Amino acid sequence: MTKVRKAVITAAGRGTRMYPATTTIQKEMLPLMDMDGICKPAIQIIIEEALQSGIEEVCLVVNPHNREQIENHFAPLSADVMRTFKGKDWALLQSARIQEIAARLTFVVQETPEGYGHAVFQARKWVGNEPFLLMLGDHIYTTTEPSRCARQVMDVYEQYEASVSAVQQTPSELLHLFGTVCGNRIADVPPVYEINSIVEKPAIDFAEANLRQAGLLHGMYLCFFGMHVLKPAVFDFLQYAIDNNLREGGEFQFTSAQERLRASGDRYLAFEARGDRHDIGIPFGYAQTQAALALQSVYKEQMLASLVRNLAVPQKNVPTAFL
Numbered sequence: 083m084t085k086v087r088k089a090v091i092t093a094a095g096r097g098t099r100m101y102p103a104t105t106t107i108q109k110e111m112l113p114l115m116d117m118d119g120i121c122k123p124a125i126q127i128i129i130e131e132a133l134q135s136g137i138e139e140v141c142l143v144v145n146p147h148n149r150e151q152i153e154n155h156f157a158p159l160s161a162d163v164m165r166t167f168k169g170k171d172w173a174l175l176q177s178a179r180i181q182e183i184a185a186r187l188t189f190v191v192q193e194t195p196e197g198y199g200h201a202v203f204q205a206r207k208w209v210g211n212e213p214f215l216l217m218l219g220d221h222i223y224t225t226t227e228p229s230r231c232a233r234q235v236m237d238v239y240e241q242y243e244a245s246v247s248a249v250q251q252t253p254s255e256l257l258h259l260f261g262t263v264c265g266n267r268i269a270d271v272p273p274v275y276e277i278n279s280i281v282e283k284p285a286i287d288f289a290e291a292n293l294r295q296a297g298l299l300h301g302m303y304l305c306f307f308g309m310h311v312l313k314p315a316v317f318d319f320l321q322y323a324i325d326n327n328l329r330e331g332g333e334f335q336f337t338s339a340q341e342r343l344r345a346s347g348d349r350y351l352a353f354e355a356r357g358d359r360h361d362i363g364i365p366f367g368y369a370q371t372q373a374a375l376a377l378q379s380v381y382k383e384q385m386l387a388s389l390v391r392n393l394a395v396p397q398k399n400v401p402t403a404f405l
Contacts, residue, residue, distance in 0.1 A: 086236045089132040090205040093219030094145040094192040108148035110219045119380040135233035141188045141208045143201045156184040197333025203320040221308040224374045225357030239311035244349035248307035260305035261337040264293045273354040282337035307355045
């Protein structure tokens with residue numbers, strides 16, 4: 083069995099959909115209260131999931147503008163700051179935890195914004211000849227299962243020793259947001275599929291004709307969950323696209339490299355993750371993420387009571403956002 087030791091987390095996006103907040107704070111550094119009741123930047127929550135799932139080393143793909151801000155968060159506290167936390171043992175414990183995380187981190191820079199595939203490619207040298215967990219820097223995951231979502235996808239890889247993408251059943255009206263797959267079901271617990279097609283953000287008509295998955299309700303499709311464990315061969319297909327300037331929408335897409343990896347004959351699986359994905363890169367998703375974390379946190383009872391109180395109060399008209 084090949085153990086998955088390394089994780090790549092892409093955090094090079096500019097966060098334009100979260101403007102104007104992201105003019106002063108990088109998207110990945112937006113604060114959230116985690117399930118342990120501690121307020122952390124989103125990127126720390128994502129890294130902690132990887133480490134809690136058994137990952138030993140993490141590579142963050144950053145851009146030239148956000149690297150310093152993220153590195154500063156993981157830097158040791160100065161003596162002056164340490165003094166302000168005197169008597170606050172919880173804060174000192176968190177500081178020690180952050181230093182443990184920092185010891186596992188490597189940074190690589192995507193100098194120019196040329197797409198998700200281009201961002202992932204920056205980690206090729208660091209990954210080397212090992213399988214790696216790939217996560218997004220703007221997605222938080224929750225689950226009621228004993229295993230975190232990252233551990234689930236790692237378990238499937240280690241069982242089959244094949245590249246695997248976590249997927250989730252998704253309605254057709256959301257296909258424009260996700261890469262979509264279909265294939266032959268080979269296991270039931272969890273549901274695992276041998277993929278025979280991968281398409282990035284397909285049109286509904288195309289999906290209806292080409293991506294229907296047996297066993298799913300009409301109008302439901304298997305869409306990427308945002309986590310993958312991949313063999314390093316995927317970098318060869320990213321290299322091919324970059325060398326031949328094979329852009330889509332002006333960018334190097336990662337989904338195309340995944341499809342080329344599958345079409346090469348290298349076994350590629352999907353499995354239905356037991357959990358929920360939350361996108362902090364959009365305003366509603368950010369609010370939804372905090373609600374999901376709070377409802378699984380040490381403050382669950384207070385959160386539920388607050389929601390009940392708010393729902394019981396008649397809502398006034400809310401002004402629409404500026405367009």
